[in-house]
Amino acid sequence: MNEKTTIYDIAKALNVTAATVSRALNNNPKISAATRKLVMETAAKMNYKQNKLALALKSGKSNNVGVVVPYIDRNFFSAIIRGIEEELYPLGYHVIICQTHEQESAEIDNINALLNAQVDGILMSVSKLSTQTSHFEHVLNKNVPLVFFDRKKDVKGVSTVTIDDYQAGYNATKHLIEQGCSKIAHLSGDWALEIYKNRYKGYKQALLDNGITFNKDYVIKTKSDIKAGHKSVEKLMTLETPPDAIFSSSDYVALGAIQQLKKMGVKIPDDFCVIGFSNEPFTKFMELSMSTVDQLPVEMGKMSAKVFLEQVKESNVKIEKKVVLAPNLKIRATSTKK
Amino acid sequence: MNEKTTIYDIAKALNVTAATVSRALNNNPKISAATRKLVMETAAKMNYKQNKLALALKSGKSNNVGVVVPYIDRNFFSAIIRGIEEELYPLGYHVIICQTHEQESAEIDNINALLNAQVDGILMSVSKLSTQTSHFEHVLNKNVPLVFFDRKKDVKGVSTVTIDDYQAGYNATKHLIEQGCSKIAHLSGDWALEIYKNRYKGYKQALLDNGITFNKDYVIKTKSDIKAGHKSVEKLMTLETPPDAIFSSSDYVALGAIQQLKKMGVKIPDDFCVIGFSNEPFTKFMELSMSTVDQLPVEMGKMSAKVFLEQVKESNVKIEKKVVLAPNLKIRATSTKK
């Protein structure tokens, strides 16, 4: 009971060979119903459990996938992981998680460790501070499927699952315009990440399409925290003509902005509208529920898993799939004028 | 470059044997400095990476630990996982995550799958619906370290890391009393989970210690969602003498309670105080920031990892360690009278 029983133990107990036991256990057709039954029964009796490690070594498939994210306790990422896990677990895969803390060095380290662990694939969101792409190409060279979700880099052969950030920026901005706002500021992130650049582009195009001239002073690139929101609003409100709305690329920055605006006595949403990004859980529970863009992270995770599965199924073909999900604008109190 | 290179490839290239290569790579003392250097260099040149799978099969140690939680995208759990990962990754361990969705069947399934995958340990929070303990004993029988964090069952040989829920309940209640509340209700969870029972006990004792008679009608066992908060308040406020405060075992229930109280026109915190449990991120950002009990999940995760590490270090001895962390009462607006 205590010791691990192997197919050899079963074989010995039944006076057959391990090969026979293996065949019986795997429903191999070339075996008599009688011995199969016998093997099954004694296997159960001896509490046999297949050693996946041995199987993995033999087959070259570990049935593990690696998931690399900046921080696992950021709701957006944990929801994605949830989606991945729920899609992959029923097929016998396990999910190994790694965190980069937004450091490229950790990202490289993680990838190498996962490769050494012989994962069957790597699903990841690239770190904000990543500039190189050689570690990604390294993965591909080992014929390990690589899927980027949300944050991606342009690497040939890598499939990606993203939301349409351009469209999200466009829709959010258009909505603000429809609410009567005309001086719309945009709080963005580092443009080294495509997501931020695309949200910005959508923002800009929505302005142009609605006859609003683009004002460079209304665009601020910041970090993604509450304090950044405070500072940005301080800066914006000292402009000659301050804005009357903010589309922020981050819920946290938007939160900070709202706090600062309140402090300054600005009335939201009547005099000023705000939209954030990510649909962080807290946005729903704020004094004024915050409008935001839902990125459907669980769906994104499931989709990433599916793309990975296609990849392994057609391992002979090189697939490079680009899935773009539609964003979901959540219109709430901070952008709803009466 | 494309194919995986093994120690045999290196051996062949150097006209030595694989054993020699292995020794060189592992800094085995029985090897000449010259050959070691040579091996190291060509290994680097051929882009050799150790196959951890083979090593795992050989050594019986996979360097993977399994973490089982109800849902990975619940902030409390993802923060714990973050702590575990950060503690274990530097030591070469990988974290495999599984979700139970609060189902016992899934829990059993997860554990078996992890065992088959030859994990070196399992860290978990038991599902709300778990009643059996045989699957836990099964883990111990295989000599795989098992650590419970937060939610535990009484199983001999299992180490646990929890916060002092009794103390947390006591402190929260005492704080409410100090705020002038005397008719304090308690919204609890299923007492099959010790955490809820202990919070209740602390609540009760604090009442007694402060000369407040315990009122059975003030205690309601509910699910842990917002709707449960609505319903509980509805019920409580129809009592002959309704309460003037709530200590809730869940932030979500507390949120629902607050929403319902507002709807009924009850003034918080002046006429009614509320304290939740878990320090969910949203509590800080509510209209009135919510008082709550912080369980220090990242610390809890790190501690769980440390307990696991002790366990593997002393694999010959059976350790059963019970770590109890101090809770951290976060006093915010919903329980601060002027």
Next chain:
DNA sequence: TTGTAGGCGTTATCAG
């Protein structure tokens, strides 16, 4: 239908 033998990539034990 079943047995034999070899191999997945490493490391450990013995010799030499």
Next chain:
DNA sequence: CTGATAACGCCTACAA
């Protein structure tokens, strides 16, 4: 110091 060999647990041609 280095080489040969066996072993970890499983699967799969090939042979019987």
